[in-house]
Amino acid sequence: xxxxxxxxxxxxxxxxxxxxxxxxxxxxxxxxxxxxxxxxxxxxxxxxxxxxxxxxxxxxxxxxxxxxxxxxxxxxxxxxxxxxxxxxxxxxxxxxxxxxxxxxxxxxxxxxxxxxxxxxxxxxxxxxxxxxxxxxxxxxxxxxxxxxxxxxxxxxxxxxxxxxxxxxxxxxxxxxxxxxxxxxxxxxxxxxxxxxxxxxxxxxxxxxxxxxxxxxxxxxxxxxxxxxxxxxxxxxxxxxxxxxxxxxxxxxxxxxxxxxxxxxxxxxxxxxxxxxxxxxxxxxxxxxxxxxxxxxxxxxxxxxxxxxxxxxxxxxxxxxxxxxxxxxxxxxxxxxxxxxxxxxxxxxxxxxxxxxxxxxxxxxxxxxxxxxxxxxxxxxxxxxxxxxxxxxxxxxxxxxxxxxx
Amino acid sequence: xxxxxxxxxxxxxxxxxxxxxxxxxxxxxxxxxxxxxxxxxxxxxxxxxxxxxxxxxxxxxxxxxxxxxxxxxxxxxxxxxxxxxxxxxxxxxxxxxxxxxxxxxxxxxxxxxxxxxxxxxxxxxxxxxxxxxxxxxxxxxxxxxxxxxxxxxxxxxxxxxxxxxxxxxxxxxxxxxxxxxxxxxxxxxxxxxxxxxxxxxxxxxxxxxxxxxxxxxxxxxxxxxxxxxxxxxxxxxxxxxxxxxxxxxxxxxxxxxxxxxxxxxxxxxxxxxxxxxxxxxxxxxxxxxxxxxxxxxxxxxxxxxxxxxxxxxxxxxxxxxxxxxxxxxxxxxxxxxxxxxxxxxxxxxxxxxxxxxxxxxxxxxxxxxxxxxxxxxxxxxxxxxxxxxxxxxxxxxxxxxxxxx
Numbered sequence: 001x002x003x004x005x006x007x008x009x010x011x012x013x014x015x016x017x018x019x020x021x022x023x024x025x026x027x028x029x030x031x032x033x034x035x036x037x038x039x040x041x042x043x044x045x046x047x048x049x050x051x052x053x054x055x056x057x058x059x060x061x062x063x064x065x066x067x068x069x070x071x072x073x074x075x076x077x078x079x080x081x082x083x084x085x086x087x088x089x090x091x092x093x094x095x096x097x098x099x100x101x102x103x104x105x106x107x108x109x110x111x112x113x114x115x116x117x118x119x120x121x122x123x124x125x126x127x128x129x130x131x132x133x134x135x136x137x138x139x140x141x142x143x144x145x146x147x148x149x150x151x152x153x154x155x156x157x158x159x160x161x162x163x164x165x166x167x168x169x170x171x172x173x174x175x176x177x178x179x180x181x182x183x184x185x186x187x188x189x190x191x192x193x194x195x196x197x198x199x200x201x202x203x204x205x206x207x208x209x210x211x212x213x214x215x216x217x218x219x220x221x222x223x224x225x226x227x228x229x230x231x232x233x234x235x236x237x238x239x240x241x242x243x244x245x246x247x248x249x250x251x252x253x254x255x256x257x258x259x260x261x262x263x264x265x266x267x268x269x270x271x272x273x274x275x276x277x278x279x280x281x282x283x284x285x286x287x288x289x290x291x292x293x294x295x296x297x298x299x300x301x302x303x304x305x306x307x308x309x310x311x312x313x314x315x316x317x318x319x320x321x322x323x324x325x326x327x328x329x330x331x332x333x334x335x336x337x338x339x340x341x342x343x344x345x346x347x348x349x350x351x352x353x354x355x356x357x358x359x360x361x362x363x364x365x366x367x368x369x370x371x372x373x374x375x376x377x378x379x380x381x382x383x384x385x386x387x388x389x390x391x392x393x394x395x396x397x398x399x400x401x402x403x404x405x
Numbered sequence: 406x407x408x409x410x411x412x413x414x415x416x417x418x419x420x421x422x423x424x425x426x427x428x429x430x431x432x433x434x435x436x437x438x439x440x441x442x443x444x445x446x447x448x449x450x451x452x453x454x455x456x457x458x459x460x461x462x463x464x465x466x467x468x469x470x471x472x473x474x475x476x477x478x479x480x481x482x483x484x485x486x487x488x489x490x491x492x493x494x495x496x497x498x499x500x501x502x503x504x505x506x507x508x509x510x511x512x513x514x515x516x517x518x519x520x521x522x523x524x525x526x527x528x529x530x531x532x533x534x535x536x537x538x539x540x541x542x543x544x545x546x547x548x549x550x551x552x553x554x555x556x557x558x559x560x561x562x563x564x565x566x567x568x569x570x571x572x573x574x575x576x577x578x579x580x581x582x583x584x585x586x587x588x589x590x591x592x593x594x595x596x597x598x599x600x601x602x603x604x605x606x607x608x609x610x611x612x613x614x615x616x617x618x619x620x621x622x623x624x625x626x627x628x629x630x631x632x633x634x635x636x637x638x639x640x641x642x643x644x645x646x647x648x649x650x651x652x653x654x655x656x657x658x659x660x661x662x663x664x665x666x667x668x669x670x671x672x673x674x675x676x677x678x679x680x681x682x683x684x685x686x687x688x689x690x691x692x693x694x695x696x697x698x699x700x701x702x703x704x705x706x707x708x709x710x711x712x713x714x715x716x717x718x719x720x721x722x723x724x725x726x727x728x729x730x731x732x733x734x735x736x737x738x739x740x741x742x743x744x745x746x747x748x749x750x751x752x753x754x755x756x757x758x759x760x761x762x763x764x765x766x767x768x769x770x771x772x773x774x775x776x777x778x779x780x781x782x783x784x785x786x787x788x789x790x791x792x793x794x795x796x797x798x799x800x801x802x803x804x805x806x807x808x809x810x
Binding site for chain 1: 519520522525546547548551552554555556557558559560561562564568571573574575576578584585587609610611633636639640641642643644645646647648651652653678681682683723724726727728729730731732735808
């Protein structure tokens with residue numbers, strides 16, 4: 001197994017097999033590109049200035065977008081070079097000055113998000129929501145097994161892990177009421193998701209087939225798509241979610257390269273009916289990631305990403321089959337990841353079955369939806385050969401009271 | 406009445422009272438900022454280089470975003486200065502070299518679109534769609550009169566007038582079928598809309614009240630939100646439109662400043678029930694614009710914007726009441742503008758009543774939805790005192806055949 005001359009803790013999210021990219025700074029410094037390795041950030045802007053990696057314009061930047069546009073050959077060359085620098089003892093002396101302890105690094109939003117699309121690709125999540133919201137009808141709508149349902153979210157309110165989440169104000173209507181009331185959301189929820197980020201753009205009128213996923217997609221992030229269920233329920237007919245989602249979407253500061261997840265690829269669930277030709281995929285593109293949902297320090301769910309019905313290459317092929325162009329920084333999230341068992345549900349509306357079965361935390365407190373002061377942390381990792389795991393770090397957020405207008 | 410020393414044609418869209426901003430270039434030149442006046446573009450980058458206007462960084466740019474961020478005092482100072490330069494004879498000699506005939510100018514997308522939100526704010530349009538799509542139910546859904554319904558569209562496929570529109574491929578399902586088919590859309594439609602563009606950002610967690618509209622909004626554009634009705638009908642439950650809209654949205658190359666439309670403000674229709682306090686507006690913010698929908702050279706509708714139920718300040722207040730931030734370049738479109746009379750409908754699905762009553766064009770050809778080769782041109786203008794009108798120029802697009810994957 002490849003190991004680094006830099007000691008990394010057992011079970012770290014960031015072995016040399018991972019090397020996720022992010023944007024960091026120390027106090028008073030300009031944000032720039034770094035790579036996570038063990039308990040350090042490797043400063044790529046510093047390495048580039050020292051002539052140890054190409055190319056300074058990519059790495060002395062406040063977002064990954066310029067590097068992402070450079071394309072797969074540049075991504076692969078950089079990744080190979082970083083492995084060389086971190087594993088060959090002869091490079092130790094020149095590389096060490098560019099290691100910054102993560103404890104000293106502030107992590108920023110890693111990409112300038114261009115468009116944000118959110119899918120609905122877990123069969124279990126879509127079925128659970130159908131059972132909860134339309135108890136007398138077939139849980140899955142007729143289109144669900146034919147196409148990966150999705151909508152556009154708000155790109156401008158995608159924030160990095162650690163950003164406080166102010167409880168949103170909005171309109172809601174009680175089940176038996178005629179008119180809505182206005183106030184802070186009382187049904188604030190999480191959605192544990194995995195997203196991918198586009199690097200290489202496509203042009204208007206062209207498609208990205210399922211076989212071209214790796215040519216366009218730079219990497220994966222962990223996503224918490226915060227949702228105000230009461231606002232959403234009142235507003236969403238007929239054009240979909242708007243203010244119930246647009247107040248904030250948190251993503252991990254680290255973008256895990258597609259190549260780091262090659263060993264995590266598994267056969268996804270069988271699809272019935274067989275999808276249309278443009279949605280068929282030659283390779284196995286399930287991803288064996290286990291997510292962890294932690295509420296106030298207590299793990300309340302472990303959603304399995306391997307069971308997602310629609311896979312990332314299918315999502316991208318669908319989103320572009322009408323000729324829609326993609327740009328560097330486009331974020332495509334999976335939708336809530338839920339497994340078949342209740343301890344695998346990726347949202348509180350499922351975990352508490354619409355508030356009917358409160359979660360009891362170890363300190364005895366009960367939760368249906370989120371309360372002010374609650375801290376939600378998502379984690380995800382993929383098993384790798386020989387006790388190595390590829391991790392995403394975490395996406396965390398604290399709920400703060402609503403801010404009056 | 407203020408007049409320019411530069412002769413402008415009678416009835417021009419671009420009198421000195423308008424001065425809309427755009428991005429232009431002549432062959433081989435870099436795109437830069439200009440203002441439309443009569444049959445010319447006034448080159449602001451050239452004026453700035455000559456020291457005649459502030460500030461070169463705003464105007465020697467490929468989009469309006471840097472100028473839009475500068476804020477209302479900068480917008481007002483620039484506008485006053487341009488009026489002075491174009492109306493005082495003593496400036497004629499120094500300004501004339503910076504006038505470029507519009508016939509020689511290529512017009513580009515005027516703003517880098519950050520997020521794109523599309524409303525649904527015409528009572529007549531929403532009612533017509535309800536009658537067509539849900540004939541056995543109340544046309545308006547319960548939320549419609551309480552909030553301006555909206556969804557996020559795709560910012561990356563907003564294109565400038567003149568861009569060819571390739572018929573999108575997608576899934577659709579016949580009314581009596583169990584499974585979908587795949588192919589080029591057979592129900593390609595237009596939506597005549599008016600949008601506004603944000604200049605000054607807001608921060609996450611804050612709101613933009615209805616009284617702060619002018620502090621944030623730079624100007625208005627004309628919008629054609631192309632729609633594939635068959636793709637949309639099959640995909641849109643439960644999360645709203647996605648591929649049925651995301652293939653292209655055309656906007657006018659000219660952004661009309663908010664100040665140029667002051668004389669067009671009128672009392673909007675009364676709202677019943679009274680809106681919640683955050684949606685109440687002290688000023689009259691209806692806008693007396695008449696739109697014109699031309700299909701293959703023949704005007705098929707004249708939708709009146711003055712009758713829109715929800716007004717622009719209400720739309721912006723609603724979109725930010727949950728604390729969502731806005732950025733320079735955010736585009737908020739009105740939704741299809743339709744009036745009460747059939748010749749005022751802003752979409753073909755209404756004009757042909759879902760294809761049941763084809764339009765017969767003067768050459769005898771019939772249209773339900775758009776055919777390849779069709780040319781759609783939207784125009785809009787506001788009456789102004791003394792035979793002056795404030796126009797938006799046009800948004801035009803030609804339908805070209807679907808491009809196989």
